[in-house]
Amino acid sequence: MVLTTAVLMAGVGAGTLLVGGGLAWLVTAYTFPLRNMLLWALVLPLAMPAYILGFVFLSTFDVGGPVQGLLRSLLGPGGWLPEVRSLPGAVIVMTLTLYPYVYLLARAALVEQGAATYDAARTLGASRTRTLWRVIAPLARPSLAAALALVMMETLTDFATAQYFNVQTVSVGVYLVWKGSFDFHAATQLSVLVLLFAVAVLAGERLFRGRSRFHQKNTRGEGLQAQRLSGWTGWAAALAGLGVLGAGFVLPVAQLLTWAAAEALSGGGPLLDPRFPEYLMNSIAVAAIAALVCAGLALTIGHSLRLGGGALVASAAQATTFGYAVPGAVIGIGVLIAFARLDDLLEQAGVPGGTGLLVTGSVAGILFAYVVRFLAPAYQAVDASFSKISPALTSSALSLGASPHRLLARVHLPLA
CATH class of the missing domain: 1.10.3720.10 (MetI-like)
Incomplete structure (x- = not known):
């Protein structure tokens, strides 16, 4: 249970850092079609609770869902299909709902970067990619550390999504003991483990920052300027953002509206x-x-x-x-x-x-x-x-x- 909790937190943390940080860099450092819309729309998955997305995800991709039904008809009854109710499935769902924490703080850190540091790196011959890894990312470390701490603590407390995917975490244990056996003392003891995980997360956040200081001066200069992506690269960037937005918000909302409309049309009640x-x-x-x-x-x-x-x-x-x-x-x-x-x-x-x-x-x-x-x-x-x-x-x-x-x-x- 403890190991599973740690692996889930690490997986979601890495996933949100990759997705949220990557999207923040994409919309800040480049201009491409639909960029202005994606700037604010990429925050919308934060309004989708992870357990709701998990429910829709399982209804679509689980054994009784339409996707696996289609794959079985194509591959035959003996074809291998991935197990959806698993730790990787929980990591994917939580990443899609929690990446906006990293996206928001990482984008704010990129926008607040002092122009002098970026200009100095570029003057010394560093490419945009090298400047990102050697200058911009280290200076954004406080924001990234804060975002990862929030993501991991949110993952730690989410027992509904973990339970949907049959992932036994410490929070799920607290819920099951409290609800199943009504053993208040045992649930309290497990809750102490949750707080110990929280202490470890906060200590890790401070360790990630280290003793470095990140003071910046808002000196004049060009700073990080958005570079235009044209042709297929621009549309690929737009599709990357739309893909994440669609998986984390648009498609789940569309599925929920479809179910509500079907219920209303069948006479089960009003649509609203x-x-x-x-x-x-x-x-x-x-x-x-x-x-x-x-x-x-x-x-x-x-x-x-x-x-x-x-x-x-x-x-x-x-x-x-x-x-x-x-x-x-x-x-x-x-x-x-x-x-x-x-x-x-x-x-x-x-x-x-x-x-x-x-x-x-x-x-x-x-x-x-x-x-x-x-x-x-x-x-x-x-x-x-x-x-x-x-x-x-x-x-x-x-x-x-x-x-x-x-x-x-x-x-x-x-x-x-």
Whole structure:
């Protein structure tokens, strides 16, 4: 179980680094047909939960699916067909849904590259490819490390997709023990393994960065300019992006819509539930508020570290990312238990009813759980951007009398 979890995390990490990093370089360093559309569309698979994509994937490619049915008719009953419910299948599905983490942070790192470093490498005779591997990729290491940490922690907590593909991970073990035998203590012991994996991921992220510093100066120069791809090479680049987008978002959405339309036409119900607009607006509102809170907290933490928070603040900042290594359902139960305990303490202190339903019976409880779960992606992105800002800029602003708030608004926030 532990070895399978490690192999799954490594496989998804390598796959997302290859797909996300490659697409980020493709759309940043080259111009080709449909590039402007792919710039934003390649993020869409992030909106497709891995277990939904896994369900569609298995319905299409598993033994009872149309693809294997067609292959059996062509190859005969004795023909060899790959096992879809397997570790490689889980790696492919998770890679298609999680690569946008790497794509977003890698593209931001490429766009933020200082022009002087790239121009110096090109002046010394380095080709674009050599400059990528020897200059650009090392300078993008903080962003790549942050993205890989997020991908691996997301892989670690995804028990539904792993269970679909018969992959026994630690998170699946926690779920099965908790749901199957209701053994709370055994599930808690397995959960400790999940947190140990999270600690290992975060330690690996810091090791990947090493002791190197990645400060860059935004000096004038041409920098990385997009090179035009014409003819078949341009369309090949477009097809590469469209292929990933289609497999990770377009085809699954089309399949889901086909099933919904077939159900509606057969009299199983309306194509669109009348409650859907209300659910959509609620989801957008909660997501927007949670995103603003997470971004605000991440900026506050990152800014505090830039002002010299010390080892204690740095350790506390890293601790905030552990929430991403815990499944969302576990966080939800934990929030309910924590506030129930708080109610008991308040009642013992003489407060009738405690907090009542102020937290657990309102959107406040959901927002609290979302912040615990998703503060890590916001902090990792801010930390990766802040690591490129030279401490000399912070010191100069402070020596000129800038207050911490003014320093954040006029220096750190624009450069991040």
